[in-house]
Amino acid sequence: MALAQADVLAGLKEIVEEVAGIPAASVEMDKNFTDDLDVDSLSMVEVVVAAEERFGVKIPDESVTDLVTVADAVNFIVNASK
């Protein structure tokens, strides 16, 4: 069963706060991981691995570069869970 977008966003907020120290409230759908949230390439790897664990999905390395905004990540995870 596909995950709900709102649940994925909520989970992702927690992960980004844990990994990068960005307050969960500022992790919104339109935010760019690099430019807005200051999540660097190393921290992005941590976010991806934590998201895989949490949501039970696979995020292949070649897809990670496409996850520019929070919405990109949320939508990828929702689709991957279908």
Added chain:
Amino acid sequence: MTRRRVVVTGLGATTPLGGDVTTTWAGLLAGKSGVRSLTEDWAQTIPVTFAARVAVEPAEQMERVELRRLDRSEQFGMIASREAWKDAGSPEIDRERLGVVVASGIGGVTTLLEQYDILNTKGARLVSPHTVPMLMPNGPAANIGLELKAQAGIHTPVSACASGAEAIGYAFEMIRNNRADIVVTGGVEAACHALPMAAFAAMKALSTRNDDPARASRPYDLNRDGFVLGEGGAILVLEEFEHAKARGATIYCEIAGQGLSSDGYHIAAPDPSGAGVQRAVKFALRDAELTTADIVHLNAHATSTPAGDVAEANALRAALGNDADHVAVSATKSMTGHLLGGAGAIESVFIVKTLQDRMAPPTINIDELDPAVTVDVVRDKPRALPAGDIAALNDSFGFGGHNVVLVFKSL
């Protein structure tokens, strides 16, 4: 052209005696031991169950996210450098004239071992992407340099337990050679982990006085049985003299010279002839344009090993001659344990404080002075130093036969 002179304008430290310089120095003058039994379960799996952990955990001094991206040795470096930079007055400086030279003997060894455990138990996917920046020995220097945006050069000399002193010598040369006007320098170590401790124990290098940790580090005592592993970090801000004066900085003292040599004798054992140490002392005094008559204090390497302490004392007696009679020798590892790559740095901080207060710290735990020790050891209580122009030495030695001697001078 007159030679560029180098002065100390800032100090920072986190040590087994305190989370800053002031607390550490007070503990040192009071003769406190920073050595304690380890509380971790793994301690019971190795022959030595005690060490000198830092008095204040980094978690009390740093933000959570920063903590998880930095190896413990890097955490010590950041904490000490922030204190030192603030102590120096957070100087405004052209970043192309600012350097960082910070050493570590072993680097991020706990990160390496913890991530190896993760690799074996959870698989490659969960190995942290921060592993390499955390375990590389230049990590502490690089992180400090990044925070201060230092652009004159960031360096990490590695020479085992001489690393911290060698770093300060390198920083001194950077300023003298006009590569930089300010260099943040020192050493860190965080190796209190089962493997490094088991490894040092396998060399029979560590004290095994498990029943009395606070009395285990006893340089120059007849019944010393090895060194006590310590952890922590110490940072000094070095600055070109005219630059410091021009900005109205508080100047502690001058670093006047350094002497370097190598034994060419054995990978771990000290050369009993002490020839390498004597040469390093001679070179250092010549570099500083001082003589043995000018030296009133020496913070010794003296780690509390049976062979090392006597070899060093003999070498010092030979190098200083009769002038050794007026050199107050302090072995502060009796209180801090041995910080390996941090040792030369914390002991340099102690010398700076000694010159400032004119008070040499004590050496504790000497129940019976080894009669083979022929230098004047400051025992149990601090000792006042003379007024007027005085100078002091810090000697540090590392496995591999590295000898580093630094000369500090009152201003």
